[in-house]
Amino acid sequence: MTPIKTKTGTVWIWVLGLIALVGFGMWIRQLILGLAVTGMNNYVSWGLYIITFAFMVGLSAGGLIVSSLAYILKLEHLKQMAPVGIVAAVACVVGAGAMILVDVGHPERVLNILLGGRLTSPIKWDFFILAVYLVVGLFELYVMLSKKWLNRTLAAREHALNILAWIGFPVAILVHSITAWIFGLQIGRPFWNTALMAPIFLSSAVVSGVGLLLLVAFIGDKYKLPIPGLDEQNRTFLTKLLSSFILLDAFFLFCDLFTSVYAGGTAEASTAAKLLTGNMAPLFWLEIILGVVAPFLILVMTKTKRSMGWQAVAGVLVMVGVFLKRINIILPNLLQLNVPYAPGVSTGRFSTSSPFHIADQSSFAVVGNYFPTLSEVCITLGVLAFVALLITVGIRLTMAVEKEESVAEAGFHEINVV
Amino acid sequence: MVSKKRLGLVIDLERCAGCWTCAVACKAENNVAMGNWWNRVLSPPGKEQSQYGIPSLTQDGSVDMIFRPYACMHCQNAACVKVCPTGATYKRPDGITAQDYSKCIGCRSCIAACPYNVRVFNWEKPVQIPAYDSDHVGNIDVPERPKGVVEKCTFCMERTDKGELPACVAGCPSHARYFGDLNDPNSEVSKLISNRTGEKYKEEFGTDPSVYYLPTRQRQTLRIGVATKGAGLAALAEPQTSSAPFYTGQCCATVERSESK
Numbered sequence: 001m002t003p004i005k006t007k008t009g010t011v012w013i014w015v016l017g018l019i020a021l022v023g024f025g026m027w028i029r030q031l032i033l034g035l036a037v038t039g040m041n042n043y044v045s046w047g048l049y050i051i052t053f054a055f056m057v058g059l060s061a062g063g064l065i066v067s068s069l070a071y072i073l074k075l076e077h078l079k080q081m082a083p084v085g086i087v088a089a090v091a092c093v094v095g096a097g098a099m100i101l102v103d104v105g106h107p108e109r110v111l112n113i114l115l116g117g118r119l120t121s122p123i124k125w126d127f128f129i130l131a132v133y134l135v136v137g138l139f140e141l142y143v144m145l146s147k148k149w150l151n152r153t154l155a156a157r158e159h160a161l162n163i164l165a166w167i168g169f170p171v172a173i174l175v176h177s178i179t180a181w182i183f184g185l186q187i188g189r190p191f192w193n194t195a196l197m198a199p200i201f202l203s204s205a206v207v208s209g210v211g212l213l214l215l216v217a218f219i220g221d222k223y224k225l226p227i228p229g230l231d232e233q234n235r236t237f238l239t240k241l242l243s244s245f246i247l248l249d250a251f252f253l254f255c256d257l258f259t260s261v262y263a264g265g266t267a268e269a270s271t272a273a274k275l276l277t278g279n280m281a282p283l284f285w286l287e288i289i290l291g292v293v294a295p296f297l298i299l300v301m302t303k304t305k306r307s308m309g310w311q312a313v314a315g316v317l318v319m320v321g322v323f324l325k326r327i328n329i330i331l332p333n334l335l336q337l338n339v340p341y342a343p344g345v346s347t348g349r350f351s352t353s354s355p356f357h358i359a360d361q362s363s364f365a366v367v368g369n370y371f372p373t374l375s376e377v378c379i380t381l382g383v384l385a386f387v388a389l390l391i392t393v394g395i396r397l398t399m400a401v402e403k404e405e406s407v408a409e410a411g412f413h414e415i416n417v418v
Numbered sequence: 419m420v421s422k423k424r425l426g427l428v429i430d431l432e433r434c435a436g437c438w439t440c441a442v443a444c445k446a447e448n449n450v451a452m453g454n455w456w457n458r459v460l461s462p463p464g465k466e467q468s469q470y471g472i473p474s475l476t477q478d479g480s481v482d483m484i485f486r487p488y489a490c491m492h493c494q495n496a497a498c499v500k501v502c503p504t505g506a507t508y509k510r511p512d513g514i515t516a517q518d519y520s521k522c523i524g525c526r527s528c529i530a531a532c533p534y535n536v537r538v539f540n541w542e543k544p545v546q547i548p549a550y551d552s553d554h555v556g557n558i559d560v561p562e563r564p565k566g567v568v569e570k571c572t573f574c575m576e577r578t579d580k581g582e583l584p585a586c587v588a589g590c591p592s593h594a595r596y597f598g599d600l601n602d603p604n605s606e607v608s609k610l611i612s613n614r615t616g617e618k619y620k621e622e623f624g625t626d627p628s629v630y631y632l633p634t635r636q637r638q639t640l641r642i643g644v645a646t647k648g649a650g651l652a653a654l655a656e657p658q659t660s661s662a663p664f665y666t667g668q669c670c671a672t673v674e675r676s677e678s679k
Contacts, residue, residue, distance in 0.1 A: 106566045346455035
């Protein structure tokens with residue numbers, strides 16, 4: 001089980017490792033100086049970290065949902081793709097956990113959530129379900145890749161993976177719903193407080209997750225890596241899945257915004273107006289163009305839909321679109337207070353400057369502002385690089401196993417089903 | 419049946435002069451760091467329709483603006499308590515929404531959950547005004563907070579547990595603030611609420627706040643007018659309320675009025 005080594009791959013790993021290391025260093029600095037190094041304040045109390053957390057949770061979905069579906073719906077050919085999907089899912093969930101760790105003020109105390117936390121808290125549910133998700137994913141990988149399981153019969157492995165898929169699928173659905181409920185159950189945030197939050201998170205999770213798989217397929221093809229399962233047939237399935245979920249996602253978004261703005265005069269309406277025509281409009285319409293219109297056109301036009309390159313472009317676009325969507329869900333309502341009267345909230349920022357605040361000036365803000373600082377961006381990029389590193393290493397493992405498998409199975413004239 | 423104790427605050431908007439003494443007293447008492455305020459005085463337009471505290475004009479052309487002292491509402495159905503994953507934010511049996519700084523992981527869910535935006539976070543190690551460094555000016559019983567935890571008004575529980583008044587109530591120079599047990603019908607706060615139609619702020623969020631505001635005379639006139647149009651009887655039983663000269667003196671005016679009823 002030796003990983004396949006290429007020169008480009010080694011450089012890639014070193015670059016990712018370096019970025020991750022810089023991010024880690026910046027995190028240590030943040031631990032010493034406090035979250036004052038971020039652009040967040042009491043007004044906009046969640047920022048890039050939580051946005052990326054929600055994005056990473058979504059990104060992991062595609063993998064686990066698609067892989068589990070292959071087993072649940074008995075799509076034999078799609079099963080070949082399962083290891084790659086689960087590698088992506090596990091890596092992204094680790095990344096999501098890392099984003100929470102860098103966001104909280106006291107990461108050393110996170111076990112307080114387990115030890116005597118409060119059962120009504122969506123964060124507590126999320127903590128549990130992410131742990132279960134990680135364990136299920138890791139165990140699936142263990143069944144697929146470990147020597148111990150590879151030495152057993154194919155039927156035994158299939159049986160175990162089947163059971164795991166039936167556990168993994170509802171867990172994956174729950175992970176996204178609960179992450180959505182962190183926002184959707186907040187009565188104090190009218191724009192978030194919609195029953196559509198969980199469906200929206202689920203649909204965009206599938207969109208971004210499949211986008212990631214398409215990108216992986218393209219990179220694998222470009223560098224002639226024998227990544228298991230990402231062949232023409234499965235890619236066609238993925239693009240069909242992607243284009244339908246882009247439509248579903250857009251429909252949910254439309255329903256949500258339409259319901260918000262129709263009555264007018266409500267808090268939801270003014271937040272939605274901020275998004276549609278206000279100061280967040282550029283980000284919102286960019287999301288619609290990059291995340292909905294462009295990838296959908298690429299995936300339905302006969303000229304582009306079969307090209308691996310274009311599929312990868314669509315994959316990257318939907319990931320960017322879903323990231324923008326996370327911003328556009330989370331930030332507008334943080335920027336909109338229920339009680340916005342002068343002198344506003346005390347921002348908590350006084351002795352340190354932020355992009356929108358000069359030290360030793362007033363600590364009150366009537367209008368909310370947020371822009372991530374360099375430190376925040378570095379830490380986030382570090383986590384993203386770490387996730388990419390995990391995916392690279394994981395895929396190398398699946399390729400190594402695949403290679404041994406095909407060598408072994410060639411002798412028995414068996415169909416390669418992993 | 420003896421009901422449970424529920425500590426609450428009543429703020430008389432008619433008497434509030436907007437001097438910020440309550441806010442400063444709170445900040446000093448609790449050693450709140452620079453940049454953070456547990457208590458503040460909002461200046462909404464009287465009708466609270468135009469945003470950002472720009473005074474709105476009434477129908478006769480006069481400027482309409484009020485001061486609304488504003489801190490944690492100590493909601494009975496507190497949104498912040500529900501979302502706290504560690505139980506660091508909790509309801510005490512006496513109704514205070516308290517914060518355990520040693521349990522808080524600093525996830526800021528409670529800041530996002532609070533409909534009133536009264537929670538503040540220690541983004542850095544709390545820095546007090548330099549003069550505070552050598553001499554602990556505030557209450558020595560108030561625990562110090564590390565960086566990375568959320569904090570907010572505690573109804574000065576270190577004082578109120580001893581039977582004293584919260585710093586903001588004790589310090590208010592215009593006697594606009596009253597503190598007591600809302601579940602005791604004979605307490606000063608309960609009487610004030612029933613006699614002067616005390617109202618909770620932003621009740622539509624359903625969190626059941628324990629802070630009541632007594633409306634200004636102008637607004638109360640408006641309310642009685644509305645009530646007369648509707649159910650009528652309750653308002654008609656008290657026809658003087660709208661026209662009687664209001665609160666020229668101290669809080670004894672309340673007693674007089676409730677006796678005359």
